Amino acid sequence: MADLGRALTFLALVVAVYGIGAALYGARSGRREYVTSARRATYALAGLTTAAFVLLEVAFLRSDFSLEVVWSHSSTTTPTFYKAAAAWSSQEGSLLLWLWLLSVWSALVLFLTRFRMRDVQPYAIAVLMGFSVFFAALLVFKVSPFKALPVAPVEGVGLNPLLRHPSMMAHPPMLYSGYTLWAIPFAFAVGALIVRRVDAEWIVATRRFALGAWFFLGVGILLGARWSYSELGWGGYWAWDPVENASLLPWLTGTAFIHSVMVQEKRGMLKTWNASLILATGTLAILGTFLVRSGILDSIHAFTGGDLGWPFVGLICGMIAASTYLVTTRRDVLRSEHRLDSLLSREAMFLANNLVLVGLAFVVFWGTFFPLISEALTGDKQSLGPPWYDKYVVPLALLLVLLTGIGPAIAWRRATWANARRAFMVPVLAAVVAALVLLPFGVGGQPLALLLFVLAAFAIAIGVQEFVRGVRARRAMTGEAAPLAFVSLVRRNRRRYGGYIVHLGIAVMFVGVAASSSFQHVRDVRLSPGQTAKMGNGYSVRYDRPTSRIDLSRGDVERLVFGARLTLSKDGKKVGVLLPERGYYPIQGAPFAPPLGRYFDGESTSEVALRAGVGRDIWTAVSPDISQLLKTVKVGDDRFKAAQGKIPDAQYAESLGLAIRGLVDSYTTKAPPATFRLLVSPMVAWIWIGSLIIFAGALVCLWPTADLARRRATAGYAADVARELGRA
């Protein structure tokens, strides 16, 4: 299996190198058959990397420890569900995942555009294959996932327990799908710049891929936030961690790009801006991969470190240099076809929204790389924490929500004041009502949060109003019933109304973010059984008793679990029971680890107890005090070491089992105090609900429309246009 895997990745490298050569030769010589051959090389590459990835997955599912990567990232006790995900928890596996996804998307876009953009395509192929060469070369020469061990161990080290979370099954593939999909518009933009064909054609050809990248990256970020909230034991969903930030950067610039390309499509404006944005987004996507894979910045999400830094730095520098060269040397063709007619126009709003999004990206970039910048300048590595980010991000976020509302209500080219008055009257009224409703509840104590709620009410009202007006217009045109008119409206204008749905989701999500961060109650308390602690908002918990158990997997100990049973009360009345826990995973694949200590010296993870609701989340985590237990463990280890080899193996194993059972049971009988983190977070659920609305809107935009190009007409051209439009 190892040899076959290595052969497939090597073949993939050869095919990618050939693809670059054939595409460039075909473009330069005009011999189209070479370009077609290069395009087919992308199909072959997708096939080869699919085979290699399937091979790696099979190795993980079969616990084939003859492969080093399987041994170091899985074990026989790892649940099957997580064995499949373990492939991309490793450096090697994640790079193969990157290559596989990139090759699949490349093959798909080149198949769909095989009859289009004949001049741009060869260069786009060369760029996409260039990325593939980079990642395939890393897999062949630096970190092969198919590296074999001289002797296959009987047991593996196991998967990092922090990654044993359902979100982690989907989080990396989603994130990497986003990163790799950004390479598609990046490659076509480079191709368009090289051949100086910078009309909107490359944007139209890759629009769905850009939207797909935005969608998948967004889902990946959301899953990461969800994982952080429910697995990391600190109670938050966003920590401004470098790896989190790295995924946010291309999402922010990509969001700007998705908006500003509409200005180019409709008005032939912002060509330089759009080219620069997508080149920056593509580069930031590689930067995101680099930050996760290099370990250059300290992160709770960077599960691997290695010596991949320099190759990535080389690639990123190359991308920046090439992008700068292309944009500066194509200034003549990148000139706008029109000027901004009015500041009260859709394109002006898009420009403003772009400036805010790029401003946000700059803030995040500066905060992320500040430790490196400060180290380079002062020799001291300093980090910027959430308060620094909040100072800049909050005002920009407020502006963004405002523009999210204004944008959809304004016409292209030039809106009249009369139109604006009509468009904003009801939403402004909604915002005022929201303020009046919220003030008596003490929201005024947090003015920024209040402002955000008001702006969100404004944006939501605009969104709803747009749907109402659209349905009304549709009914006036067709006489359809309201529900049918609504469906037809969205179906016939997916991009527009999908976008409005996304805007609604953004406003809802920001409401959740503002409420949960401004009105959260956090307490860290140390309690003994029987003691009670207040949580805020009238909630309190009583530490009833400690809990403990042994989780088994395939007859072996998967982890030891110590936790607490808490009774949750609201205004003195019992409303539920919470069971936070902490799991201790034994060290695997280390035969010389202490017999009892190995169960406590490995990784441990928090299993939070969450009582989620639409109004508020009650969130608790426990840190059991096992210091007394560890003293017993040390004594036990000495005794077991002394007994090793002196008593029969079966008796030794039985005694060890009894000792572990005794240790676990003693935690509940001795009932030591434990430390708890207690949170009451209002409206966290609206972050997830808002995100789901956003993704639903994105899916509406992504859904394919009927291909009108295949429809035929017979009469005069003007009549043909009218007829074909009528059929849409």
Next chain:
Amino acid sequence: MDPLEVLLTLLAVALTVVVIAGPLRRGHRDREETALTVRIADLAAAKEARYREIRDAEMDYRTGKLTERDWRAIDRQLRADAAELLRRLDELGARDA
């Protein structure tokens, strides 16, 4: 290397060569046809873009964002562009009578 792995590797190489070398063997045969197909696809895409804009402008008018005068001017221009694209598609024989 396991004989089965050798066999599978050779199979992968053979399939890859067949897929990639196909267009080179056919040589120039498809070239003219492909050029025409590409031109037609580009024009059809441009036509679809104009159609999208016409629909967008109409929706802006119907939802009160554009005055009737502005909408009519935009619509007239976009329809003229679309008609020109249809004429060019006809020249290439892309639309059946």
